[in-house]
Amino acid sequence: MTATVKAETRIAELPEVAMPSQVAPRDARELSRLFFDQLGVLEEGTSHYQDVRSTLIEMNMSLVRFAAGRFRSRGQEGMEDIVQVGMIGLIKAIDRFEISREVEFTSFAIPYIIGEIKRFFRDTTWAVHVPRRLQEARVHLAKATEELRSRLGRTPTVRELSQLMCLSEEEVNEARLASNGYTSSSLDATINAGDDGETVLADHIGSDDTALELVEDFHALPPLIAELDERDRLIIHLRFVEERTQAQIGEHLGVSQMHVSRLLGRTLARLRAGMLTTH
Structure with a gap:
């Protein structure tokens, strides 16, 4: 039996969910375990993989609505926008979740969703x-x-x-x-320039140097990479320095592309968490 036939057989074993977005939260928790088991044996990028992944996303939308409800008092952005941002966090959580961790997906996903919403407020409400x-x-x-x-x-x-x-x-x-x-003032606001009369604020604003935003990251990242084990450092080097694909890295290490994807996801999550702690 080929790998494709095996995958199709496993797909057939999953319960049919006609309207995933309407599944009750308690039922979604139980069903999610089955679908995550399935996701772990499918090849990323295939139609079966995408179908299972999409069902997981729809079944767990209630987590996004629950997390978004905590931000109703902010009042500065519409709830629809907050939910859309929260969906990004949900998708990231699904892509990074590993059933082998024996952690409830709900406990794993909520911090991702809330973190994405908080990042949205941080990046859009500060002038x-x-x-x-x-x-x-x-x-x-x-x-x-x-x-x-x-x-x-x-x-x-x-x-x-x-x-x-x-x-x-x-x-x-x-x-x-x-x-x-x-908060900010309009760039067209007039200011008193003394003997030169009035001028607009825009005349006194310099240009942005976007490279400055990377300085903190450049200083924080090397110590975190140094703490990784040799294999994880090698994967990071092959992926981001030599720009090899996950399949090429898997061939180099003698493991599957799926295994490389999981190792890379775990390592990037660790580095990301370290960067957030540093900042």
């Missing part, structure tokens, strides 16, 4: 790029300011804020400065 630690510090600063204002009956000083937030006064000032990046 300028601000490091994540300062974005988080801005939130803590707002809460601390409100708490002290209610307690003291006046605007708190930097020293009082630093004591409550357990930060240095310099870090508090830095967080205050970062808050200015949340």
Whole structure:
């Protein structure tokens, strides 16, 4: 029996799901295990693989709606946009999930979905790029300011804020400065230029250097790669330095393309998690 016939036989064993998006969450959890088992034996890119993957996505849409509901209070973006962004996180979770981990897919997927939504808000609601630690510090600063204002009956000083937030006064000032990046003024806004009269803000704005955004990543990534074992470092080198395909890497290592895909996905997830922790 050929591999294709075996795959078709396994497909036939799966329960028929007429409307995957209408499956109840409890039933979706049970069915997802069967479909993930199937996904693990199919060749990526085949029509059978895509059918199983698409069914998994539709069955677990309730996870996206559940996670998106946590952001209703934001009010700045439509829920439809938030759900669409959350779907990206769901798809990433499905592509990276391994049934052998013996972890509930729900527990695995929710952080991916919420992370994607938070990234969306971070990238679209801030007027300028601000490091994540300062974005988080801005939130803590707002809460601390409100708490002290209610307690003291006046605007708190930097020293009082630093004591409550357990930060240095310099870090508090830095967080205050970062808050200015949340909203923006029009580039056509007029400003007083002294003896030269009025001018527009756009005349005083320099051009962006997009390469600067990569500096932190370039410094954070090498130590994380150094912590990988020899095989994982080799796979990273073959894929991103020599730009070999997964099939070519599998041939070089003597393993299947599917195994290379799983190893690469696991390694990239580890590096990504390390980068987020570093930032």
